[in-house]
Amino acid sequence: MSETTIYLDNAATTRITDNVLEAMIPWLKEGYGNASAVYSAGRKSAIALNKARAQCAEILGCESRDIIFTSGGTESDNTAVFSAAKSAEIRGKKHFITTAFEHHAVLAPMRELESRGFRITYLPVHENGIVRVSDLEAAITPETSFVSVMAANNEIGTIQPIAQIGELCRAKGITFHTDAVQAFGNIPINVSEHNIDMLSLSGHKIHAMKGTGLLYVRNSAKLRPFMLGGAQQGGKRAGTENIAGIVGLAEAMRAAADGLSAKNEKLLPLREKLISELSRISGAKLNGDRAMRLASNVNFSFEGIEGEALILQLDLMGIAVSSGSACTSGSSEPSHVLTAIGRTYDEARSSVRITMSEETCDSDIDAFLDGMGTALAKLRK
Ligand SMILES: Cc1ncc(COP(=O)(O)O)c(C=O)c1O
Structure with missing residues (x-):
């Protein structure tokens, strides 16, 4: 073609790799049961879903319950920003910090928040394309409740100091989100070690299917869902789970981490x-x-x-x-x-x-x- x-x-x-495709095929053919159904075909899908979730959690260094499967990087970024915005409104802390060169999946929601009265600081990334932790520190105010800095940039590939940013945000009680869509599979990422509170990942950048991805949320019980509807994924993301896509994502993440x-x-x-x-x-x-x-x-x-x-x-x-x-x-x-x-x-x-x-x-x-x-x-x- x-x-x-x-x-x-x-x-x-x-490209979707053979190992990913092979992992997915049984769930596209005979294993098509809805994971919410109580009969055995549904239960089998639910078991596959839980297994995939546990595998992704182990790779990222977090609890299974804190992984939310999404339709990709864009949905994960939007969910992270808008969930943080709802919490910020309640707490009256409507200052967010991000960078000038985030992906539009973060920048567009930030601009939307500006139109709703949020104050957003766009950190400079300097000539080398790297955020300075000192700039972030200087931008933090008592009203700051959320920081979003990508782990690596999608156009110029520059790696950001996310471990130091995570440490600073943790010390200040600020939620730290990182868009790791380009970084995952290229540099080691562990949400516990790097003090990451929220992380976005996309399947199609790591040899899984388009339209797959996940959002890690520390303490996901506190997430304010973006997609509303059925009670899937513990009510944190409505919509019938894409079992084949999710199984493929878990396999792609395993292969990326191992390789x-x-x-x-x-x-x-x-x-x-x-x-x-x-x-x-x-x-x-x-x-x-x-x-x-x-x-x-x-x-x-x-x-x-x-x-x-x-x-x-x-x-x-x-x-x-x-x-x-x-x-x-x-x-x-x-x-x-x-x-x-x-x-x-x-x-x-x-x-x-x-x-x-x-x-x-x-x-x-x-x-x-x-x-x-x-x-x-x-x-x-
Ligand atoms: C850094 C970054 N974030 C988010 C996205 C969006 O991901 P998706 O295509 O899965 O929606 C991309 C895709 O190019 C990306 O490079």
């Missing part, structure tokens, strides 16, 4: 090769910190080049990468992530993001670099 031969857009989504060190060992030299080769191109500028970034991520701006045009040239060669600019209703807006790290409008529009998975190999990188040479020569002519 696909004509892409070299896939380097794994931050956008990933983490091997993945990083494999990808670090590939990332370094990409960075050193692309840096030689005239007008090339690396976006985001050189070292504190995911082993899977490289993001460059190329002076005088339209990112979208470069991507289309590479696509003609069967190579899939993405650009930092998102098309909004026909007009190409520069990425808010790149402008947050101080890139100009033109620099932001000239960016290309290359994101690898554990399946990426040396020959993919060589072919990509060759393709880049050809595409850039064509475009610069």
Whole structure:
């Protein structure tokens, strides 16, 4: 079906791996019972659901009861922000802190809260794309009740100091949420060790199905549900559970956690090769910190080049990468992530993001670099 031969857009989504698909198939075929039903087909689904929940909890370092399965990163982020907002309204502590370069799944709910009278502080992320704990400390006031800082950025892959942020928030009695959609499977994450109160995760970034994900909530009994309806998941998230998707998510998380060190060992030299080769191109500028970034991520701006045009040239060669600019209703807006790290409008529009998975190999990188040479020569002519 696909004509892409070299896939380097794994931050956008990933291929479903065979182990995940095989884990899911029985629950798509014969195991279709509704987990709320009392007869045996339903009970079997409920058992699979509980097993998957326990597995995810063990991997994240928390209690099973604090895992809520959702439809993905967007729903998890929205649930976290709006639940915190309801608690904040009751406590009269309507100051939230986040960063300027969060995913829109956090930023859009924050903007909605601003229109409801909340005060939101957007921390700077500086030229290296990393939040400073001292900036966070300075922004905290007696009215602050919620902090949301992503564990790693989706465009430039920079890793944030979430352990220190968690420690600071814990000491101040502030709820700390992290969007770990891009970080999970790339860096170790343990909610207990890192003092994380809420964590969002998405299945399709780690080789599970689109439309799957979870939200971890410490003390989930206090969660104010976002999805209302039936009593599924202890009333914390209404809606018939997607057993196949959830079983696949648990399997994908297991594989990601088990394969983490091997993945990083494999990808670090590939990332370094990409960075050193692309840096030689005239007008090339690396976006985001050189070292504190995911082993899977490289993001460059190329002076005088339209990112979208470069991507289309590479696509003609069967190579899939993405650009930092998102098309909004026909007009190409520069990425808010790149402008947050101080890139100009033109620099932001000239960016290309290359994101690898554990399946990426040396020959993919060589072919990509060759393709880049050809595409850039064509475009610069
Ligand atoms: C950091 C981050 N948060 C949230 C999301 C949204 O996740 P989903 O596509 O599962 O809704 C994404 C997806 O790109 C992401 O990269």
